[in-house]
Structure formats: C-alpha cells, structure tokens
Amino acid sequence: MEKSVRIVAEFKVNCTQFLDVNGSLVQDLPDFLQDQKKIIEFYCAMAELREFDAIAIALQRTGKIGTYPSTLGQEAISIGIGAAMEPEDIFCPYYRDCGAQFWRGVKMSEILLYWGGDERGSNFSGNKQDFPLCVPVASQVLHAVGVANAIKLKKESKVVVTVVGDGGTSRGDFYEAINLAGVWQLPVVFVINNNQWAISVPRSEQTMATTLAQKGIAAGIDNEQVDGNDVIAVCYSIRKAVEKARNRQGPTLIEALSYRLSDHTTADDAKRYRNIEELQKQRLADPLLRLHQYLISKHLWNEKEEVELKNKVTNKVESAVEEYLNINSENALAMFDYLYAKLPAALASQREECLRLFGES
C-alpha cells in the first residue's frame, strides 16, 4: 500500500445460518427456540402458506381470482418475519409477504379478496395499522421510515418491519429510506427478500455489489445476510434486529438469501428466461423440505402428524376459499365513498350518475 494512503473505513458482511440444506444444525439453537414446539409451529405455518399458495394459483387458473404472485420457496422469510414481530409492531409488506400477514392475523379470505379484485381485502384483520401489500416496488420502504419516525416522535416502543425484493434495492426509494433511517436512527428493520429474480432480471444484473446487505453500510446502518431458506436463521436475525430497534439502538438491514421457485406471478412464464437446471437445483434447498428433515431427524415430527397437518391445512384453506367465494362485490358507489373523508360537492353529480346507471346493488 502506498504510504500516503490510509484506510479510513473497512467492512465485512456476516451471514447467519442454523439449518443447512440437509436440515442439519450447524450451530446450537438460539435461546428463544429451546422449546422446540415453536419450530413445529413455524413448520405448520409454512405448510399452511404453501397450501394456500397452491390453491391461490388454482383459483387464478380457473378465473376465480386475478393475477397472483406466488410465495413458493419464500415461506421461511415470510413466517420468520411474522414470528419475529410483536402484534403491536407495524408491518409494511411488499407483495409476496402474505405468510407474515397470516401470522399477524390477516385472514386468508382477505388476501384472496384483494387478489380477487376487491379493495376490502386491504381493510384486513390483525393489526389495523399494518400497511396493505404494496405493488409499486420499494415505495413501501419509505412509508416504513415515516411510520418509524412517528413512533420515535411519539416515544412509543413499537418497531416497523418492511420488506423489499432484490430488484427493489435498485430503486431510489430504498436508498432514500435506509439513508434516512440511519441518519435519524429510526426503529425500523429492513428485510430484503433476495429471491434472485426481479421478474426476468437476475440478481447479477441488478448490481455489481457483492451482497445486497452491504448497501446498508453506505447508509451507516447495521447489516447482515441470513439464509432465507432457514426459518430459524431468519427469525433469529430479525428478532435480534427488532429488539435492537425497540431499545432505540438503530435500524438494521437484513438480506435474506432465497430463491423464487415460482414464476413472478401467474401472468409470468419463467421458462422464457430461466433454465430448468437452475430451478431443479434450487428445489433441493426448499425451506420446507429442510425443516421437515430436521424435525424428522430429531424425532419431533412423524408421518402421521404430517398427514394430519396436510388434512388440517387443506380444510383451513378450503374454508377460506369458500368464505372468499361467498363475499359479494361492493356496489358501484364504493368507488366514490372512500375517495375523500367526505364526498366533495364536485363529485356529487357523478356519484348520482353512477347510482342511476348501476343502482345500489
């Protein structure tokens, strides 16, 4: 090194893993999972999400809902997030986070209602302050820092968790939000669901950065990678970050490494841009498979329980579908009735025209 040059900053990025791809522990379980019933709970929630996902796709294929983004392969991230948050914390999801939403009390029928083309699906159960899932990529990350700043100003002890995809980290919203969270030390946790694909553009074409986690370094915030197919690692790291934020020790950026085993949405065909060998290889790293292997190897789970679980989730999703299919559409006037707190006089005649044309049912 030249004598005139001195190192003013260096960085490293850690990656956390508990369960390897074969379902073997690579380090001792974290304290909060010493009671392994919690891990079984994770497994059941992940299985439930997978069943929901399969049925949602089937509903789209039969014209019962519209375009739907599959969560296949993302179960560990979604459930890990849900389990790491307290009910009073606030969630600003992207559009592949319904597993965390279910954990937080959103009903399956409500998510189906949303993708079935009904705004009431975003007026959901659970924490009424949670944001609805967000379609414009990464724009929710800014809402998260706004909510976090309000929490800070009001001196509340809540924490905000927000999620963005790997493609979303290329957007200004993401950089602007992590920058603000750093400089104002906001109680927020940013989770990157790095599933390697932004529709058809692979992670390698988004950025030359070695990791997405290191983007936090430029913002001056703590960052790490986790194995996003290992629900234990995801939950452990996010819990830690949430507690840190709750103790007013600053924000964290967590990159969860996973793989989108599905198409981008039901309107996409990944065969156009992704080779089948890559997909088959990634299927071996399936988060559900890995956890199943772990539970079996530790005699925490058996085939009888697996069959019972399968029946249980099938029934649960079936009844959610039935509930969804029985929800009638709103009347046309709903288009007007939530636009402003009070209908402006300028809209009265259009609302009347709508009523005249389409009636109240």
Add this chain to the structure above:
Amino acid sequence: MSTLNLIEAINQALAYELTNDSSVVVFGEDVGINGGVFRATTGLQMQFGKERVFDTPLAENMIAGLAIGMATQGLKPVAEIQFMGFIYAAVDQIISHASRLRNRTRGRLTCPLVIRTPFGAGIHAPEHHSESTEALFAHIPGLRVVVPSSPARAYGLLLAAIRDEDPVIFLEPTRLYRLGKQEILNTGEALPLDLCFVLRQGRDVTLVSWGAMIHETLKTAEYLSTVGIEAEVIDVATLKPLDINTILNSVEKTGRCVIIHEATKACGVGAEIAAQLAEFGLTYLLAPIQRVTAFDVIVPLSRLEHYYLPTEDRITQAVKKVMEFT
C-alpha cells in the same frame, strides 16, 4: 392584527397550527434553522423545537413517502418541497400512495397531509424554479389542490388544508410572496376549501383565475371598469375538486367568460373549466370562452419570462373579443 405579506401569512398559519394542534409537524429541506429558502418557516424550529420542525435529507420522494407514513400514525405532516420544479421526484408517492391510501384500505388508513411548494414564474429564478404544473395534480382523484392568491387567503386556506382529513397539494405563488401586505387577524379562522371566491362583482364578463394571475386579473378589471366594462373576478382557489357552480352562476349572469392562468394552455385547468361551462352552461354564453394562458412552450429562463407570462394587455384583448362578439 398584523399587516403581513403572503410568506409571513404562511408562517403565521403554520405557527398557529403548531401551537394549537400538537399533531402538526413541519419538515422539508432547509426548513429548520434556515427557515426555508423563502423564509416560510422562519423562527418555527426555535419556537417549537426540532421534534416539530425539522430538516430532512435532500430527497423529495423520501419527503413525500415519509409524510405518508407519519400521516397514518395520527400526525399531521406539513412537508415543504423547495420548488415545484423538484416535486416531480415525489409524484410517485403522491399519486400512487397519498391520494389512494384511504380508498385502497376502504378508510382504514388515511393520509391527512399537506405538501406545500412555491410555484410559478416571474421572479427571475434559475431553471426549473418557475414551474406551474398544477394540472398534473388536479388530474388525480383523492387529492386536493389549493392555491392562495393573497396573504389573507394564504393564511385561511393553509389552516383549512392542514385541518383537512385528506392530502392537499398547497401551491404558493412565489411572485406574490412579497408583492403586497394585508391585515390579518391571527384568530385561527380557516377559509373554506372546495369553493371559489368572488373577488369582484360585475355584470358584463366573468374573469376566472387563481394564484399569481389574480393580481393581473384584478388590475385588468379595474381598468375595464374605466372603459365601462364591469368584470366579475373569480379566484378558483381550490383547483381540485373544482367548484364549477360559482363559475356557472357568474357566467349565467354575465354570459361571457375569460379564463386566465399562468400554466401552459393544453390540458390545463382552464380547459377543464371551459369544458364544464360548455357542458352545463352553453346556453348562458353570448360569446366563445377565451383562455389567456402561457404559450404551450417550456417556461423560459428569466430574459424571456415576461413574454411567457400572460399580461394585463392580453387579458384586456380577450375581454374585448368576448364583448365585441356577435
């Protein structure tokens, strides 16, 4: 009572609301110790502290997104975008989220926020500092677009905007910031939104305008009076949602209408007003509606600015045209 110019009236309204509503927070670029580049927020951080009045990093879309998040938590953000020419970076958050959140959650989450921004030409400002693109926002359902044209209306309308339960884009004409003073009672009394103000009664022609052009419009009306033409002058004030009834009632009386705005002509708010007059008041009209606007060109730098802005002379010519139409 104090005698204030428009920028001082804005400052007084902000101070009043910060004093009387603990949920109000004021933020933006340079609004803290510097008091804003036009001094709209001068002294507020000192008076109300850094938790109520604060600077943000320099990123307009972030300012809008931040305001949205805060608004959902029971705060009343009043965010400043330094110039309208820089608001475009924030348009995604304003259009995709602020305007839609109430509707898309069926009322569960709402966005009671104000985005203030100086707008308009005529102060010899640098490039991108003279924009008048109110029509962009007036096109968007779920937003309010409010433009004051005097210190007293700035005070009363800003109070109303802050108290409104929905997002308001509050456009402050830079040319009027220090143009004249008015006596203002600091009683916290808001003016109504969604209503036009009739600033001058007249029987012969209706002049419809808003913002800085109200100044030229009123001066033209005074001149016209000396040549025997009595013009009614309407300040639209809230461009979205539009109070067409006040304008229709006036045109029913006068039979003639000239719309004056500083923004470019094509798809401007004047086009919407003219269309609604044609739709609902065609039979009132004794002459074709005239629009006196900027040309459909990019707002020029300062040397050509005076060619771009509508003048009293152009307004007078348009009025004569509608008066002489047979």
